[in-house]
Amino acid sequence: MNPPNNYNQPISPEDDAMLQAIEALEAQTVDPDPKPLVPETPVTPAPVVVTPAPEPIPTPVITPAPVPTPLPVIEPTPIITEAPTAPTTPEPATKPTDPSSAIAAALARGPETTTPKSTYQPFPKKKLGKKPLLIILAIILVAGLGVGGYFGWQYLQSQKTSPIVNGIDTSVPDEDPGLPEDSEASVNSTASDIENQVNSIDETEYKDETLSDAALYE
């Protein structure tokens, strides 16, 4: 039997039969000569609780709702009615004449109808929308931008720190060379610095001895 709060699911045949029986019972209540709802002698087959609710199918298949088998119209007067869709079920020996018997009969026939599988879905599938896809694309985009930015920055830094062109260092010293050139002393200081730099240039590696036979073949 379906859970009571699952109103969106189609009604199973058992429930349908139960509801129709209840409706018939309600209709009888307006009868000027109502019969007792519960007979003096309890009718054993009434609830037919024996019919267990079908187990939920593990792999629910959405099938069109079956056309419920029309149930016998329960007349207030004891009119024998035939069950239209119960060819395989043998007719009961004695037709029920009271509502409770009718309910019992209707419920008893419930499972006999060609009831299809229950459409109850314990875990209904939800279709995935485009939202997750967009989120993944956004993450990939942000990651790509981050990685690209990092390597771009590295490239720019390497361009700044490699000013050697044609084997010659063309970089300009970052610091301001020398003292301010406003005074005689500072200019003389610059001249002394340049003189010292020139004298510090080591040209011994350009001497002819560096390629002498002794140097090459020793």
Add this chain to the structure above:
Amino acid sequence: MEHRLNARNRTITTIVFIAVATILVVPSVQAQTAAVQTEARCTIAKTNLAERLAVIEKTRSAHASVHSDIQAKVDSLITSATTKEYNQISALTTAQASVQKNIDTYSAKVVAYTNTLKTASTIDCSKALATLDPAIKAARTSLTETNTAAATVRKSITEQTIPAIKAYAAWLATQNTTPTTGTTE
């Protein structure tokens, strides 16, 4: 008599044979020995040339850094002298241009020298042994030219740039004592 002649002929034939064999065989053996020695020397020379190449690359880089620094200082002085309307500023600019020209020449010579060292250090001693000596000769010529170019750079800085800077300093001294300024030609 005939027997004696035969013995003499045999002796002569033997001597001739030995002489011919000596002429033909010994030089080839000597040549083979010389070839092995040259190949060994070639291998040693190549190793030394490769080491020399690495040293020259370092030297060139160090010299380029110093030259660049000196030129930057002269640039700064020229800017200052221009601001102060130094009347002998052409001495500074001429010296700077001359030094720059010599630095460029020196740089080209160093590049040529390193190329000759690369050529000599990559010779295949087993196949192109004969190319080693010309390569070393070319490297020596290039080395001499490089040494001359480096000396020229030094000379131009010492004899042109530094005197020009000192002249500018002297002019600044006169400007400080006579603040009314005046371009004395």
